[in-house]
Each structure stands twice: as C-alpha cells, then as structure tokens.
Amino acid sequence: MPWSLLDKCCEKCWHSPKTPCPDFINCSLSGPLCHSDEECAKKRKTRLEQLQHGEKGAKIKVPWTSCTLATGAEAVYQAVVDYISKRGLDITVSISGCYGLDFIDPWLEFVTKGMPTAIYANVKENSVPKLIERYFLDQDVSGAFALKEKTGNAKGEDEVPLLSELDFWRKQYRWVSRNCGIVDPESLEEYIASGGYKGLSRALKMGPDAVIDEIQKSGLRGRGGAGFPTGLKWRITRQQRGTPKYAIANADEGDPGAFMNRLLAESDPFRIVEGLTIAGYAVGASRGFIFVRAEKPLMARRLQRAVEEARKYGLLGTNILGSGFNFDIEVILSAGAFVCGEETALIAAIEGKRAWPRQRPPYPAEKGLWGQPTVINNVETLAHVATIMAEGAEKFAALGSDRTKGTKMFCVTGAVKRTGAYEVPIGVTIRILVEELAGGAPDGVKIKAVQIGGPSGGCIPASLLDLQVDYETLQSAGAIMGSGGVVAISDENCMVDVAKFFLTFTSAESCGKCMPCRVGLRVMWSILDKITQGKGQEEDLEVLKQLAETVRSTSLCALGGTAPNPVLSTLRYFMDEYEAHIKKGVCPANVCAALVTYLIDEDMCIGCGQCAMNCPANAISKLASGKYRIDQSLCVKCGTCYVVCPVRAVKKTSCSGGGGNG
Amino acid sequence: MVKVKIDGVTIEVEPGTSVLAAAEKAGLRIPHLCVVKGIYEGASCRLCLVKTPTGRLFPACAYYVYRDEEFISDSLDLRIERKVNFEFILKFHRMECWLCPRKGNCLLAKLSKELAVEGTPVCAECPLSPEECLLTKGVPCLGPITLSGCDAECVESGGPCWGCRGPISRVDVLENAFSRYRELGIDTETILRKADIFWNSLPEFEVVKKVFNRVRTS
DSSP states (O other), rough: OOEEEEEEEOOOOOSSSOOTTTTHHHHHHOOOOOOHHHHHHHHHHHHHHHHHOTTTSSSEEEESSSSHHHHHHHHHHHHHHHHHHHHHHOOEEEEEEOOBGGGGOEEEEEEESSSSSEEEEEEOGGGHHHHIIIISSOOOOOOEEEEEEOOOOOOOOGGOOBGGGHHHHHTTOOOOTTTTTSSTTTTTHHHEEEEEEHHHHHHHHHHHHHHHHHHHHOOOTTSSSSOHHHHHHHHHHOOOSSOOEEEEEEEEEOOOTOOOOHHHHHHHHHHHHHHHHHHHHTTSSEEEEEEEOTTOOOHHHHHHHHHHHHHHSSSSBBGGSSSOOBBBBEEEEEOOOOOEEEEEHHHHTTTTTTTOOOOOSSTTTTGGGSSSEEEEEEEEHHHHHHHHHHHHHHHHTTSSSSSSSSSSEEEEEEESSSSSSEEETTTTTIIIIIIISSSSSTTTTOOEEEESSSSHHHHHHHGGTTTOOOOOHHHHOOOOOOTTTEEEHHHHHOOOHHHHHHHHHHHHHSSSSIIIIIHHHHHHHHHHHHHEEEEOOOOHHHHHHHHHHHHHOOSSSSSHTTTTTHHHHHHHHHHHHHIIIIOOOOOTTSOOOOOOOOEEEETTTOOOOOHHHOOOTOOOOOTTSEEEEOOOOOOOOOOOHHOOOTOOOEEEOOOOOOTOOO | OEEEEEETTTEETTEEEHHHHHHHHHTOOOOOOOOOOBBBBBOOOOOEEEEETTOOOOGGGOOOEESSSBBBBOOOHHHHHHHHHHHHHHHHHOOGGGGGGTTEEEEEEEHHHTTOOOOOGGGOOOSTTTTGGGGGGGGOGGGGGGGGGGGHHHHHSSSSSOTOOBBOOOOOOOOOHHHHHTTTTOHHHHHHHHHHHHTTHHHHHHHHHHHOOOOOOO
C-alpha cells in the first residue's frame, strides 16, 4: 500500500481516532500544520498528483454503480484488467461513480499525464483492447465521446468535443453531484482530496447554533419532496428538551423513474455521511441512522463502507476531530415497501414495527424515533448540507429562484434521447430539462406531457413546458416536485392508461392503514379500468373527481394525499381523451386494448407470414391472394402482429365495431 | 389544563387528551370506528375527522391537544368526506348480515343511519340471532334485500320484514341474499311477489328482478 493522505506523514503527527486533531482534514491536504517539514509537504503534493493521474502516471476509470453494471461494466472492467496484464502495461485501474449520464453507459475514462482525459461511451468488452491501444500507445483520442480538457498533444483532438461544451453538461450546475463520476466512491482519501469533510471541520469549529444559522441563511429546503426549510426543522429539533436525540438520513428512494439518491449514494457516499454528521451535530443528536432501500444493495453496501471508513479515521465515533462531539451512524435496510419513505413509517420500521405511518402531529422533530426528538432528512438534502458547510451559504443562496434556493437533481426518463440525472438550479423551465438536457423526444414521436414528481406527481401538458420547476409553481399546476423524477410521455401513450398505471402502483403500495387510500384508490382504479375498457359513463368522471378530492384531503399520509394527482391532473389537462373513451368509445392514442382494432393493410402486406406464425390465438389466416387477414372474432388484441410485421402493414385503429378488414 | 373548543363548546381537559376524548367528555358525538383505547391507536377509518379554523383536517382520535385549540366537528364538507369514507368501508364489507353474530348490534348499520349512507340490509338491525333467523324457519322475510334504518321494527314485533324501506342497490348483496334464499329452499317467486307490494313502482325493483333472474339461471 502506498502512503495515503490519511496516514501519518512522520512521527510528529499525533492524530489518531483516540487523540483526534481538530485540523486533521486541512492538514492532510495542505499540511503539515503542526510542524514544518519540506519532506512532509512534498509527500502530500506527490500523493495528490498520484490520485489525479494514478500511481503509475496513467489510469483507467471504470464506473462501478448499479446503472453501469446493468449495462455491462463488470465485463468491461474484466476486459480492461485482462488486457493490461496481458500486455504488461503500467496503468492503474480504478473504479469510480457515475456521471448520471445513463445514455453513455458503460463508459470508460482514460487519464494520462500530458494527454487530455478522454471519456469513451457505450463501451463493449471486445472493443476495450482497441481503445486502450489507440489512446495509451498511439496517443490518439479520436473515437472518444468527449474530452475533459484539450492539450494539443494527442492526435484527433479536434474531432472530439469537450465535455464542458456539450449541451447536457454546460447547462447543468453540478453542485451536489460535483464528485459523481470523478472520485472513487470507496475511497475516503479521494473524497477528502476533492474537498470533502471541510464542511464538518468548519461546522465543528462554529458551534451548533451557528451551523443552523448558516443553513437557514442558505435557504435550503428539504429535497425529499415537501420542501420544508431544513434549518427550521433543525432548530425545532434542537429546541426540544428530550435526550437522546436522533438523526436519520432517508435513503429509501422508491419512486419509479427516480434514481438521484441512488446515484449520489453510490457515487459519493461520504458526502451523505458527512452531511448526516453535521445534522447530528447541529441538533445535538448522538446516534444517526441511514435508512436504505434493500432493493438497492450496492447503495447500501457503499454507505455501509463509507460509515466504516469514516469510523476508522475518527470521523465518526467519540470526540470527533477533538470537538467533544460523539456521533455514530448505523445503516439500516428498509422493509422494502414504498411507504417506508414516509417519515413516520420509516421510524416505525427502524423501531422494528410494521412500517405504518402514524398521524402527525406530533412531528418527528418533537416525538420521533422511540419517542425522542428526531431529525429526518433526505440524502440529497444532507449532501447539500455538507456542500453548503464547505462552500458557504452565500454561494448556495445565489443559485435558484426567488422562493427556493440552490440546485436540485432531476432524473429525466421516458420518451427522451438522453436518459439521465441532471443537476440544475431550481427555477429552470421544464423545457430545459426535457429538451435541452435530455435531448427531447426520440425521432418519430412528440412529447405530449411530462409527469413530474414520481407516481404521485401530476401530468403537465406540453403546452406548459415553459413552467418553472419550483415547489410552488409545480403545485399550482397540479404536479409536485417530489423527489425529482421527470417522465416524458410521448403521443404514443394514452393519458387515461397513464393515470391508471400510476394508480396501479400507488394502490398496490398503499400500506392499508387508512380507508381513503386503501379502498379509495382501488375504487378509483376500477373506474379508470372501466373507462379504458370502453364501458365508462359520463357521470363516472364526476364521481372520479369527487373520490380523488376525498382521498387527497382525508388520507393519513402523503402517499394517499398525493396519489390522486395523476388522475386530477389528467382530468384537468386531458379531458378530451377521457371524453373520447367515454363518448366515442375511441382511444385516441390507440393504446387501450379493448378499444383498438388490428387490421392488415393488404396493399402493404408482403405475405411473409410472420404475423400468422406469432399469433397466439391463431386469428390470422392466409388468403387466396397470398396476403394475410385477421379474424376479429378470434383476435385477443395482444399486439404481437403489430410488433413483428417487418413492413408495418399491421395497422392499429380505434374505431369501435371492428369493421374493415375483419 | 387546556381548553378545547369544539363547535363552540369549550371543554377543559388534561394536556395530551385526544380531541375525541374531549368531545366525549362534553357529550358531543363524533362518529368513529377504528380506535380502541389501549389496543389500537386509531387514525384509520377517517370518520372522526375534525377541521381546524384554518381548514386542515385531522382525525379527532389521534390528534392530541397540548394547548388551547379550536375545532369544527360538523359541517357540510366534513359530512361529505365522512360519507365517502364510510362508503369506502362498506364497499369491501362482505355484508352477509343474516349470518353475522353482530346482528342487531351492528356499528356499521348504526353509522349508516347516522351518516345517511345506504348499504346495510335490515338483517344488520334484526334482533334475532342467526340461529333464530326467520328464513331458517322457512318464513319469506324481505330483510336481506331491504334497506336498513327502521331498527327492524316488524321483526321486533314478531313478524317478517315487508320491505317498506325499498330495495338495496348493491348488486353483490342482492346476489348473496338470493343465493341464501335458494339455499334455504325459500321460493323466490313468493319473495318477489311480496316485494311487489311496496316496490312495484320503483325503478330499482327492475334491478332486483334482473339480479334474481341471473342468480336463478346460474
């Protein structure tokens, strides 16, 4: 093992977890502070340089997160290691987090001293040798996806764009995700080298009240969805008399289409641990918990490892950095239900009870875990806390809109070209997120609506894309900020079906404690199901609206309170689609199976027989002319023929009656 | 002691008392189902919702008062919310009241009367236990298909139900009732003829007949 920044530089250094030095963080970067020794200072400089370019002057970074592993990063990693050992190259291979640009997964980053750092997108394992040869041996960067800087030394530099000039990078403001994809998520040393733990050492010198003042000054609001001012929450918790107090990081991210918490925790877990430690210090807590979704095992493992590392170097435990503050963190796996993300349900789960929410007030700040004052923050909020404490509140408060300061990560998925997580200052328009960062709709389709805020968010029509993303603006438009999931819905989707889809999710995830959520959502779902079957009646819409209002206003927790949003917002903006289903028996987007008829256009049919071969109901038969025809009385409307037809001769129409070809 | 004001009535209670307990102390009735002291903390049925002057809704059973506060327990919108939530409760209730041991002492029947929700049949209020049920003696009683709310007066005085309150509109209850008639060998034609006395001009009667025919042919 080479000397690390966290090790003693010489015998004069006296820092250890038992005898902590208050200047440990600053000292390991720009030290030595307690004595002057040229040798020790040089040691640090060389090590920082090594971290930048690898110990051997050349480094390959392989992203090791759930999203890249899913696209084959493990095989790529193996190919890189195999090739390097086969050729005997002097290159360090290290893992890193993910940039959040999921459309380039799996990617590789090549770093060499004197050469521009190059990122290669969508790497296959068999192209690895070619890439390594070209970059490290021929010093040629052509074929790379983007460069981090230009040096003029490498061949083909002019053909490759700079990462910082690309639209989806330039328009981001990477504040809390600054380390994602840059540092090794399993190395505390790299985190500290990138400026980590500066926030905590600053906070410990300021005192708890000053920390809360600083957070209040920054205007930070909870990033979990509700947008409650973090500083205020901390102050209330601090003012409670009971001891002990607890601090909890809510990493139970369950929204379909949202993965910013996972991305942060897998790419930069120490920032969350640091943020939670600062929160614990500010409110006067002695124990912290990180509540992680069990379905995200890598995220849990990374956080667990981060906690252990921090403990090893005295950044958790007793007398942290000589301040007299004692704090330890435990990582807890969730019971695996969506409702566990609700703070009172989360507390019940940690206590070992069934994860049921309970009525608030009393809020967790007054009576939380085991009846004690508890502060619960989303992991993104805590990552913001660590960054604010390091960079200062003014810098954070300068970003964002009038009412909400700072930045927010958004996960843009659905009908877009560049799926990924993007961090932007709050107050940008939805259009920037969907069209400029995520690249807009794929060819051939148009974006009809954008669903913001996870399964309980609302659908905003394309005509309102210039709306600012902000807690209040979204609320007035019928959506919520939620955790920041943005799903683009194309014109190939039926909005009634979309509303039904989200209700399927929320009604299945309802914990069953309160009546409106448990039964109300089921009843709403069955009305929507009736409409998509073409059996809806006009009064159903009125009933649906009334039920949605009751469920929203009388539910126990936010799950039921927000679950009707997709229905209410589609009723508000896409009434024409509901009416088409009910009055004309037509699904305008040709999605609802009961209303769609499949026909074969005989002029286009080439008689290949693919459709007949794949039809599960044997409803397709050959005509004397050699063309094929669907027997409507047998058709089960599965859509297989529509998919398999090589010439797109199978047409979907939505006129009831099934006439024409049938 | 703190002062709780509910619908204009001021009640002095210990801090930490629930709004529901405060209301009960003053003799005010707030409908509720789920809370059982010491066993279940409540906040599930959402029938005891009360409103703060700012318009926020809280369940009275799980809202504990620590300072002077004011609530409204009865207003038009609260009644609507309660009614819808009670309909939710009835929606998935099995409703085979003629077999239920709670017969005659049914909270749901009492609440449906109080909240003006139709749904439970007369059997829910019938004082006879399932073993004494008139149907088991072969008496054509209309209780299973008639709306409750009369406290089963006819059965109380010794006779069968005549269906004067009109038919139940829930199809699943009707289906269950007709299968019960069939099971006990009661001639359904007699039942329909008897029902015709009070129901013959009601459009809902047509629904009853339809269900009856469907059950008979199935």
